[in-house]
Amino acid sequence: MFQSTAYSRAKTRRELLAHYALGALAVGVTFPVILIVAYLLHEAWPLLSWDFLFANPTGGMRHGGIWPALLGTMYLVTFSLFVAAPIGVMAAIYLNEYATDNWFTRVVNLAVVNLAGVPSIVHALFGLGAFVLFAGLGRSILAASLTLGIMTLPVIVASTKEALSAVPLSFREACLNVGATRWQTIRGVVLPNSVSGILTGVILEISRAAGETAPVMFTGAVFYKMIEEGQLFGYNIMDQCMTLSMHLFTITTQVTEAPHALPFATAIVLLGTVLAFNATAIVLRVYLRTRKKW
Amino acid sequence: MLERIDNPPLSAAAGPRHAVPIALPQGPSKSRHRVSRPTWEVVGELALEWLIRLCGVSAVLFVFGIFFFVFREGAPLLFSERFSLTKFLFSHDWYPTSHSNVRYGVFVLVIGTVSVTGLAILIAVPFALGAAIFVSEFCGKRLKETLKIVIELLAAIPSVVWGFIGITVMNPLIQNVFHVPVGLNVLNSALLLALMCIPIMASISEDAIKAVPDTYREAALALGATRWQIVYRVLLPAAKNGLLAAVLLGVGRAIGETMAVLMASGHAVKIPHSVFDPVRTLTATIAAELGETSAGSDHYRVLFIIGILLFCITFTINLTADLVVKGVRKA
Numbered sequence: 001m002f003q004s005t006a007y008s009r010a011k012t013r014r015e016l017l018a019h020y021a022l023g024a025l026a027v028g029v030t031f032p033v034i035l036i037v038a039y040l041l042h043e044a045w046p047l048l049s050w051d052f053l054f055a056n057p058t059g060g061m062r063h064g065g066i067w068p069a070l071l072g073t074m075y076l077v078t079f080s081l082f083v084a085a086p087i088g089v090m091a092a093i094y095l096n097e098y099a100t101d102n103w104f105t106r107v108v109n110l111a112v113v114n115l116a117g118v119p120s121i122v123h124a125l126f127g128l129g130a131f132v133l134f135a136g137l138g139r140s141i142l143a144a145s146l147t148l149g150i151m152t153l154p155v156i157v158a159s160t161k162e163a164l165s166a167v168p169l170s171f172r173e174a175c176l177n178v179g180a181t182r183w184q185t186i187r188g189v190v191l192p193n194s195v196s197g198i199l200t201g202v203i204l205e206i207s208r209a210a211g212e213t214a215p216v217m218f219t220g221a222v223f224y225k226m227i228e229e230g231q232l233f234g235y236n237i238m239d240q241c242m243t244l245s246m247h248l249f250t251i252t253t254q255v256t257e258a259p260h261a262l263p264f265a266t267a268i269v270l271l272g273t274v275l276a277f278n279a280t281a282i283v284l285r286v287y288l289r290t291r292k293k294w
Numbered sequence: 295m296l297e298r299i300d301n302p303p304l305s306a307a308a309g310p311r312h313a314v315p316i317a318l319p320q321g322p323s324k325s326r327h328r329v330s331r332p333t334w335e336v337v338g339e340l341a342l343e344w345l346i347r348l349c350g351v352s353a354v355l356f357v358f359g360i361f362f363f364v365f366r367e368g369a370p371l372l373f374s375e376r377f378s379l380t381k382f383l384f385s386h387d388w389y390p391t392s393h394s395n396v397r398y399g400v401f402v403l404v405i406g407t408v409s410v411t412g413l414a415i416l417i418a419v420p421f422a423l424g425a426a427i428f429v430s431e432f433c434g435k436r437l438k439e440t441l442k443i444v445i446e447l448l449a450a451i452p453s454v455v456w457g458f459i460g461i462t463v464m465n466p467l468i469q470n471v472f473h474v475p476v477g478l479n480v481l482n483s484a485l486l487l488a489l490m491c492i493p494i495m496a497s498i499s500e501d502a503i504k505a506v507p508d509t510y511r512e513a514a515l516a517l518g519a520t521r522w523q524i525v526y527r528v529l530l531p532a533a534k535n536g537l538l539a540a541v542l543l544g545v546g547r548a549i550g551e552t553m554a555v556l557m558a559s560g561h562a563v564k565i566p567h568s569v570f571d572p573v574r575t576l577t578a579t580i581a582a583e584l585g586e587t588s589a590g591s592d593h594y595r596v597l598f599i600i601g602i603l604l605f606c607i608t609f610t611i612n613l614t615a616d617l618v619v620k621g622v623r624k625a
Contacts, residue, residue, distance in 0.1 A: 011520055018522035019432055025424025026433070029492055030444040036451070036459060087349045094350025098343075110616055111353040117543070117612040118360060118605060119550025120453075121577045125584075125601040129363035133589065150356050157353070183339045211452025214552040214577075218584055245454045245553075252458050253557060267458050271451065278450040282443055 044264035072241030083149025088156030116154035144220025163197020207277035213245040368598035406573035414487035426499035449493030460558025478560035491544040502536020542615040
């Protein structure tokens, strides 16, 4: 009665086959990350040192370090955060706490999705047209940061919205019931309970902004600019600056006869920065999930 | 004395904040005192709430702003008599710097974008779908977390690093494996783009599969279906709109990608006949040529018109993806 039929055997076989095939596809996706990081690290190893980070490039960018690029990226990320963080967090508060479910809210949500979907090079054109030319900021750190800030806005909106909607409705109701206004509820109950989730979004924004090349290419990044080595305030906000991503692009495609390890070392610094920020965000999120009591 | 007992808690609560002493009613009291907050606090809260509303609609403003400012730079040429839209879209000649006969035809660039994107999506879909199905239906909790984290890290790798990998790793690899003279071609950039789209497609597909109600799975299990049969017969048909949206968003991402294709596609303005031919895409053209043009020249404005074209394409794709998902929710 319980003998296996040809059909049931085929069924089991197919099940196993699917399991392994899908598993192979999933694991196959993860290989590139590991291989890429390992390969870049291996090739870059001879050049990696503190001197490399804190020295100016020399000899037509064939030797020396990456300090101006590193500092430029820090500047751009910081100022873009000043733009994206307040607007993004407040936009998320609006969407999650104030907006009712109607056509207008749907339009706003669609706009956020679309803002994330606009190609980075179109953001560059926008930054050039709006900030560099129309607002008269010129090619500067300020113009590039504004462009980057608007580009990375959806990252903060998305993760802040997620953090806010994770706060149970009963918390809000309890607060409103003791006579608090809507803003008092948000300020006293919703935000304190979601601050780490918002922080995750901010960290992801940093990682995203640090890696972008196209939007800063025509709005504030230059091929080469010397600044004082190790000086933390080497740039003025209206200066143009070097960035890590642009520097990598330049020494890969424009500079000939650069030593083999140089672009690899630049790439690993860029990739390391980006992945480190992402890993921090992930750790923070996992920690939060385990700690959450509701 | 009796009157004092009438309202002590309220006046006590409001008391310390107000410099004005609470006037005790002289005669029979008509209205009770209400607890009121200082005026600046009420006004400040109102202002803040309006600021929040403003920021809420800012995304809409920015999307319009992007279109407006890109359009503003392209418009003078777009509406001039020197420019014909049919020639722009369907002419094969892209000679923006020719002295005698300047021609701006983006057809070849569109073909470049389409070929690279198409091949990338063909490569990416099986991996993304496979990963999504495996993560949501087949694997254990720990493996699931690990895979999701690695896929998220894959999404974080900047596009300029992908381009760099295209030049330093993929280029020699393709040369050696397929014995072709140049490794910077359609295949190279499609592989890079596939790796870049897989994370977004996988995570949206996973959401779509996860959104299928558990009762569907239970019903299929009760009929004696294996997990693969559930996936194949129940989950995929039920989640098909979400999966379609995932693919569409992947396409949008691939079309808009700039740095990786700029570095790895070989940068030749011609229609590819095999995957080993170099091509040029719309995005790469803007990135490569905008730096060499002077603001206000025709060439400069044509690049902005390409920007409008890209904006419209990605806008349409995102809108379609949104409608597809919303259609599911209504049904």
